[in-house]
Amino acid sequence: MKMKSEAFRNWLMGGSDPLEEEMLETLKDADDSHKDEASWKEPEVFKPYRRSLRDVLIEKGYYRSFYVALSVVLCVVLIALLLATVMDMPYFGQADTLLDSEVSEFYVENTLEDTGAVNVISGIILNYRGFDTLGEAHVLFIAVCSVIILLRMPKEDALSAYHIDREAEKPENDDILFAGARVLVPLIILFGVYIILNGNISPGGGFSGGAVIGAGLILCVAVYGFERMRRFFNYNTFRTLSVLALISYTSAKTFHFITGANDLHVHIPTGTPGTIFSGGLLLPLNIFVGVVVACTMYALFSMFRKGDF
Amino acid sequence: MNNLFTVIVLGLLIVCAVATCLSRNLLVSVVIFMAYSLLMSVVWVLLQSPDLAITEAAVGAGVTSILMFAALKKIHQMKDKKHENEE
Numbered sequence: 001m002k003m004k005s006e007a008f009r010n011w012l013m014g015g016s017d018p019l020e021e022e023m024l025e026t027l028k029d030a031d032d033s034h035k036d037e038a039s040w041k042e043p044e045v046f047k048p049y050r051r052s053l054r055d056v057l058i059e060k061g062y063y064r065s066f067y068v069a070l071s072v073v074l075c076v077v078l079i080a081l082l083l084a085t086v087m088d089m090p091y092f093g094q095a096d097t098l099l100d101s102e103v104s105e106f107y108v109e110n111t112l113e114d115t116g117a118v119n120v121i122s123g124i125i126l127n128y129r130g131f132d133t134l135g136e137a138h139v140l141f142i143a144v145c146s147v148i149i150l151l152r153m154p155k156e157d158a159l160s161a162y163h164i165d166r167e168a169e170k171p172e173n174d175d176i177l178f179a180g181a182r183v184l185v186p187l188i189i190l191f192g193v194y195i196i197l198n199g200n201i202s203p204g205g206g207f208s209g210g211a212v213i214g215a216g217l218i219l220c221v222a223v224y225g226f227e228r229m230r231r232f233f234n235y236n237t238f239r240t241l242s243v244l245a246l247i248s249y250t251s252a253k254t255f256h257f258i259t260g261a262n263d264l265h266v267h268i269p270t271g272t273p274g275t276i277f278s279g280g281l282l283l284p285l286n287i288f289v290g291v292v293v294a295c296t297m298y299a300l301f302s303m304f305r306k307g308d309f
Numbered sequence: 310m311n312n313l314f315t316v317i318v319l320g321l322l323i324v325c326a327v328a329t330c331l332s333r334n335l336l337v338s339v340v341i342f343m344a345y346s347l348l349m350s351v352v353w354v355l356l357q358s359p360d361l362a363i364t365e366a367a368v369g370a371g372v373t374s375i376l377m378f379a380a381l382k383k384i385h386q387m388k389d390k391k392h393e394n395e396e
Contacts (some may be wrong), residue, residue: 092356121360195363203359211367218375297372304379 012067014058116270116279117200125205126285133252133285137292141246146295155305181223188216192294197207199286200279206289213290214297221298235309238295245291252288254280315355322348339377346370 007018016185042050057063107124117123125133125298221229259266302309317321325345332338332351 107320119360121358204363205360208360208363208367211364211372215367215371215375218372301372301379304376304383 014063014066017052029228033131072108115282116273118273119200119203119205121203122199122205122282122286123279126282127280130253130256130285133289134250137246137249137289140292140296144299147300147303151303151307177223181219185220185223188219189213192216192290196286196290197276197279197283199262200282201274201276206286207293209286210290210293211297213294214301217294217298218301221301226302230309233298233309238299238309241291242295245288245295249288249292256281276283298302311355318348318351318355322352335381339374339381342377343370343374346374 011017054063057066058262107120107128110129111117111120115123115127117127192209192211192213192299194209195204195212196206199205199209217233258264270280273279277283299309324347325341327349329338329341329345332341346365349369350362350365353359353365
């Protein structure tokens, strides 16, 4: 199966968009409410006013060289802007880098006492700047919801309307893949859990661990097929896990906001830095973020591959 | 020696980025994009931020490229059916 980028080159030479024609064709086959949209032709009087710059240049034959020249100019301008910005930054790894920046100095000196986390980055993104991480978790959830709205098809429609063959459901009969995955999938998921739990000691945290667990689940579904995967990870599981994790994260952060804004000093013990159970609420927050990210990765792959869980 | 290694990795980054745009085969483009993510992960380690290196390796060279392969398969499935109908 060759996968050339010939559709783009045809469009560059002056053709029309092939995906637009396919969309109009499927609109014609659809129910009656869309029939008028597909068969409406605009009156001939409008045609002289409809000529865009692209039509003019295609007639003269200059469109391709114009496109290439404009893209090269845009690239050079962007490169110049970015280089000019980087020249203003301090050098990497010098001892006097923190002289002008009070915020960085504060973070480097006070994070260990305030949050109890040896990994300064985890301490910053989950304690000082926990509000930004709350926004990020919400953005992930909304992205997955939009993909599900756009791409989800009920089983009967999926098989009849779009001719998706049943091969998407069966696992591949590949010996190497089976033998490798039988060893690798438990190790990958275990490694992801390790990264999440050690978020406040070693590099990692919720996002990295969740991405690794998501990748492990994708390998699992590619090897064992969607039928077997649906026994323990179906739509209800995904819905319950994501919503519960997001609600728990929001409640924990709300608790912090209310006690912080009203000066109620409810002290969650920070423990000894360097152990797993340290850093106050850092460990639960890492787990919630990791769960949301893992469910997001698996849901995106399922929607792309099959259209259903 | 560290300086030379950094210069080589950054040069390879530029080569990968340009090759992704200019290749005629979409499958080859996605594979070069995966290689770009891998080199970016090495750059994050050189800049001493291992959190970003783990995340870039798992997301860029893992999940994003798999999603692009799945998208390619969807487009060419529709294209192959169209060609079969025309023949």
